[in-house]
Amino acid sequence: MQAPDGDGEEAAMTRQPQGAAGRQAFRSGPPVERTPWRDNLEYIAALLLIVLVLRQLVVEAFRIQHGSMAPTLVGVHKEMRCPNCGWTLSVGRDKESVEGEVECPNCRHVWPGASVYERGENLAFRRPAWLWNTAHAADGTVLSGTDAANRIPRGAARIFVNKFVYNLRAPRRWEVVVFLYPAYEARCADCDWTGSVTSLEGLLCPYCGSDRLHVSTKNFIKRVVGLPGERIELRDGDVHADGRIVRKPPQVQASLWMPVFDSRFVPREAGQPVWDLGGAADAWRLDEESGRLTVDARGHGDALAAYARRVKDHYAYDGVSYDAAPSALGAAGRYEVGDVRIRARVRVLEADADAAVLLAIEDAGRSFLLSLGAGTQPGAVLRDGEEVLSTREYQPLAAGRSTWVVLENYDDRLVACVDGREVFRLDYRGEPGGRRAVRFGARGAQVAWERVIIERDVYYCNMGGDAEGRDGYEVGDGEYFVLGDNSPASSDSRMWPRPGVPAANIIGRAFFVFWPIHGMKWL
Numbered sequence: 001m002q003a004p005d006g007d008g009e010e011a012a013m014t015r016q017p018q019g020a021a022g023r024q025a026f027r028s029g030p031p032v033e034r035t036p037w038r039d040n041l042e043y044i045a046a047l048l049l050i051v052l053v054l055r056q057l058v059v060e061a062f063r064i065q066h067g068s069m070a071p072t073l074v075g076v077h078k079e080m081r082c083p084n085c086g087w088t089l090s091v092g093r094d095k096e097s098v099e100g101e102v103e104c105p106n107c108r109h110v111w112p113g114a115s116v117y118e119r120g121e122n123l124a125f126r127r128p129a130w131l132w133n134t135a136h137a138a139d140g141t142v143l144s145g146t147d148a149a150n151r152i153p154r155g156a157a158r159i160f161v162n163k164f165v166y167n168l169r170a171p172r173r174w175e176v177v178v179f180l181y182p183a184y185e186a187r188c189a190d191c192d193w194t195g196s197v198t199s200l201e202g203l204l205c206p207y208c209g210s211d212r213l214h215v216s217t218k219n220f221i222k223r224v225v226g227l228p229g230e231r232i233e234l235r236d237g238d239v240h241a242d243g244r245i246v247r248k249p250p251q252v253q254a255s256l257w258m259p260v261f262d263s264r265f266v267p268r269e270a271g272q273p274v275w276d277l278g279g280a281a282d283a284w285r286l287d288e289e290s291g292r293l294t295v296d297a298r299g300h301g302d303a304l305a306a307y308a309r310r311v312k313d314h315y316a317y318d319g320v321s322y323d324a325a326p327s328a329l330g331a332a333g334r335y336e337v338g339d340v341r342i343r344a345r346v347r348v349l350e351a352d353a354d355a356a357v358l359l360a361i362e363d364a365g366r367s368f369l370l371s372l373g374a375g376t377q378p379g380a381v382l383r384d385g386e387e388v389l390s391t392r393e394y395q396p397l398a399a400g401r402s403t404w405v406v407l408e409n410y411d412d413r414l415v416a417c418v419d420g421r422e423v424f425r426l427d428y429r430g431e432p433g434g435r436r437a438v439r440f441g442a443r444g445a446q447v448a449w450e451r452v453i454i455e456r457d458v459y460y461c462n463m464g465g466d467a468e469g470r471d472g473y474e475v476g477d478g479e480y481f482v483l484g485d486n487s488p489a490s491s492d493s494r495m496w497p498r499p500g501v502p503a504a505n506i507i508g509r510a511f512f513v514f515w516p517i518h519g520m521k522w523l
Contacts, residue, residue: 058163059161059162059164060163061158061159061160061161062161062221063157064156064159064221065156067092067317067318067486067489068222068484068489069222069223069484069485069490070090070485071258071316071317071485072256072485073157073159073513074157074317074519075092076093076153076154077090077091077092077156078091078152082106082109082111083109084267084268084269085104085106085265085267087105089105091316091317092318092319093153101320102316102320103321105259105260105314105316106260106262107265108271108309109271124137135148157515157516157519158513159221159510159511159512159514160510160512161178161509161511162508162511163508166506170503171509173227173246174223174224174248175223175224175509176224177222177223177224177480177482177507177509178219178220178221178506179220179222179482179506179507180218180505181217181218181219181505182198182501182502182505183196183198183496184196184197184198184215186214188205190205191205193205193207220482222482222483222490223483224480225482226241226481226482226493227241227475228477228479228503229475230242230481231473231474231475232493233472234461234462235432236338236364236432237313237335237337237458237459237461238339238411238412239460245412247411247427253410253411256458257341257456257457258455258458259453259455260307260340260454261307261453263451263452263453264291272308273309274309275305275307275308276305276306277305278305280301280303280304280305280441283295283296283297292449293448295441295447295449296350296446297442297443297446298350298444298446302441302442303441303442303443304358304439304441305440306438307437307438307439310436311336311436311438311454311456312336313333313334313337313459314333315333315489318486318489334488335459336436338409339363339409339410339411340361340457341406341407341409341410341456342359342406342407343404343405343452343453344359344406344440344450344452344453345402345403345449346404346449347403347447348374348398348400348445348447349400349445349447349448350375350445351375351376351377351446352375352444353377354377354444355374355376355443356372356377356442356445357374357397357405357442357445357447358370358372358439358440358442359372359407359439361409361437362434362436362438363434364428364430364432364433364434365431365434366428367384367385368383368384368409368414369383369384370382370405370416370424371383371443372394373394373397374399374442374444375396375399378395378396379391379396380392380394390426392424394418397418402450403418404417405417411457412429414426438454440452459487460483460487461487462494463494473493474499475500476500480501480506510523511523
């Protein structure tokens with residue numbers, strides 16, 4: 001066959017496509033050239049859309065307004081340094097006493113932390129304020145050093161809240177939640193009546209019957225301690241549900257220990273005695289420069305020193321304690337606390353054959369003593385008075401080596417650890433009240449207590465000062481009982497006419513503190 005005339009193959013390749021597809025291809029023409037401006041605008045628009053969706057459905061940021069969850073979460077506050085021992089504490093800006101006095105939780109020193117220029121008014125700082133050097137008052141007074149730092153307002157904590165998690169499951173006990181306050185503030189547009197209402201269904205003005213009501217809501221943040229249908233009682237600082245004590249999980253408890261004393265911060269001026277050395281005072285030696293204690297118990301039997309001060313529910317965040325200013329509004333420190341922890345770094349210097357390091361806690365009618373073998377004496381023993389509760393095979397504490405030993409008592413549970421490893425865990429039934437004490441020492445050994453730290457648990461009190469005998473709180477179906485960690489200064493389920501928070505009011509679970517940077521942490 002003879003090929004067609006002309007460039008048949010090239011003509012076939014350039015022939016236009018036929019039909020609808022061809023017409024569409026012809027109309028489309030060359031692609032539109034993309035510019036950097038268009039790309040950036042599209043990226044920004046997509047990012048904003050993602051952020052809006054996440055904020056609406058998944059995660060939202062909130063700012064803490066007040067200190068009802070202190071010290072877990074703080075509102076606007078001041079970071080003050082005690083002039084007597086150097087301890088740094090956060091004090092709520094709205095918690096200062098009228099005179100501006102502040103009490104250090106470590107050495108119990110009370111000083112006018114911000115008395116003359118109580119709230120930092122009329123003070124000029126070098127900016128930013130946290131780079132303070134001196135502050136100049138309007139009357140010409142110059143403040144410097146710690147005195148100036150104590151007057152700098154610090155920003156409130158900011159948190160991320162997971163708004164989606166409770167679509168998959170119900171809130172759990174001890175979680176921190178953000179919710180709508182179960183009472184709403186209403187104002188009638190016709191007669192200006194104002195009041196508080198607990199339901200929006202069929203809401204009418206009780207004065208004129210109008211349905212033209214403006215309703216405002218408030219966001220609260222608290223910790224869930226009671227579940228739907230439970231009867232909650234607060235006994236001796238602990239939470240009981242339906243007659244049984246509810247214990248905090250270890251990770252929650254670890255975040256709730258509050259400082260009582262740290263021997264590393266040595267007071268310049270001695271105040272109330274810190275240690276009661278009992279009948280073995282001649283066996284103890286205190287280094288007043290470092291706060292280190294050394295005991296030589298060889299030939300003394302059990303040589304125990306006790307923390308000489310009563311451990312009370314004092315919150316440094318609330319300014320002064322009840323003992324320092326009983327008339328101060330919201331002053332904490334009314335109740336003695338038995339749920340305590342003692343942590344110590346010890347070094348065995350010399351040891352007899354039967355030597356041991358001792359830690360003791362008395363609470364709820366029990367007298368617990370932890371004995372850790374030292375030198376050549378192996379094993380660990382836990383006693384209640386004269387009764388041996390448990391024994392463990394354990395390597396003796398080596399002479400010349402620093403070791404962290406811990407004994408903690410909370411929610412009728414005793415836990416003992418050595419260098420972060422759990423040795424004993426005992427759940428027991430205690431009785432309210434009784435003698436309370438924290439002791440430490442040695443038997444048959446010379447031991448240096450290089451650092452001693454005493455902390456306490458949250459003490460959940462009933463409201464009303466002397467209302468410890470209140471007969472519980474009934475939680476409705478589909479509702480949750482919530483409390484603030486700063487129990488003496490928290491508006492929560494204990495105070496509301498209806499204690500439960502409806503599940504529909506819960507916005508989400510607070511899970512991360514992202515501001516300030518030095519306070520970043522998971523909740």
